[in-house]
Amino acid sequence: MNLGAGSLLPAPFHKDAYMHIIVLNSGSNGNAVYVESAVSGAGVLLDCGISRRQIEQRLKVHGRYLQHIRGVFVTHEHADHVRGLPVLTRQLAIPTYMTEATFRGMHRNKPYKGHRFIGYNEEVQVEDIHVTAYAKTHDAADPVFFLVRIGKKRFLYATDLGEEAEELGRLLGLADAALLESNYDESMLENGPYPPYLKARIRAAHGHLSNVQAMELLQRHANGRLRTIILGHLSENNNTPECVQKEVDLLFSRRTDFRPRVVIASRHTVGEILTI
Ligand SMILES: [Zn+2]
Ligand SMILES: [Zn+2]
Numbered sequence: 001m002n003l004g005a006g007s008l009l010p011a012p013f014h015k016d017a018y019m020h021i022i023v024l025n026s027g028s029n030g031n032a033v034y035v036e037s038a039v040s041g042a043g044v045l046l047d048c049g050i051s052r053r054q055i056e057q058r059l060k061v062h063g064r065y066l067q068h069i070r071g072v073f074v075t076h077e078h079a080d081h082v083r084g085l086p087v088l089t090r091q092l093a094i095p096t097y098m099t100e101a102t103f104r105g106m107h108r109n110k111p112y113k114g115h116r117f118i119g120y121n122e123e124v125q126v127e128d129i130h131v132t133a134y135a136k137t138h139d140a141a142d143p144v145f146f147l148v149r150i151g152k153k154r155f156l157y158a159t160d161l162g163e164e165a166e167e168l169g170r171l172l173g174l175a176d177a178a179l180l181e182s183n184y185d186e187s188m189l190e191n192g193p194y195p196p197y198l199k200a201r202i203r204a205a206h207g208h209l210s211n212v213q214a215m216e217l218l219q220r221h222a223n224g225r226l227r228t229i230i231l232g233h234l235s236e237n238n239n240t241p242e243c244v245q246k247e248v249d250l251l252f253s254r255r256t257d258f259r260p261r262v263v264i265a266s267r268h269t270v271g272e273i274l275t276i
Contacts, residue, residue, distance in 0.1 A: 074097065134171070185211055
């Protein structure tokens with residue numbers, strides 16, 4: 001078996017295809033998204049909240065290997081975003097990019113070596129993949145969301161935010177694809193088993209986006225350029241894909257002007273290859 005990057009067979013090349021996105025897992029049990037250049041075959045990982053073994057197995061479903069990962073970008077230090085980092089980075093010796101405060105907050109989930117600090121609004125380049133971090137509000141040391149650009153295509157990756165971050169609306173308007181958090185159904189959270197302090201934490205400006213909040217963001221900012229919408233980071237106890245779908249249907253009954261592909265990311269299995 002050839003594990004080198006040369007073994008990568010990009011999906012049939014189309015002149016307008018720049019990027020392949022594979023959601024390896026999305027949810028409070030673990031987050032990791034593989035983004036690959038359809039031009040060079042290089043890949044990066046956005047968050048590493050599942051084990052090295054899981055990442056390897058899920059990439060393999062689509063004929064990808066760990067060796068295709070050239071760097072890991074971390075949004076914040078919560079375990080569901082960094083759990084797999086120490087083992088993965090020890091094996092691969094690839095750089096990990098995050099803010100300095102996120103690194104300090106990681107404790108035992110720090111990358112093995114080769115970490116690099118990033119600031120807001122600064123584009124970092126890994127081969128032909130350009131990644132920019134933007135500030136958001138969430139109950140972590142210095143959380144960010146990412147805009148990934150390859151060629152002329154842009155992918156927005158925004159989960160774990162309690163309210164609309166300053167730049168989020170503008171960037172949604174520029175994106176060709178977006179993974180947006182759709183964490184909880186408001187009535188399931190209200191009537192569910194969580195104690196009042198936890199319900200308040202989830203709803204707060206430093207918590208998570210509800211299904212309704214996610215749709216409001218799309219209602220206001222999305223335009224015809226946004227052809228792929230991934231809704232993710234669904235709560236296990238306070239949401240279901242059916243609840244999310246109901247809100248999606250409502251959104252499209254109001255916004256009849258655009259009809260993107262909508263994918264609800266799984267908490268348990270690897271997603272399909274999304275090419276943009
Ligand atoms: Zn999370
Ligand atoms: Zn978090």
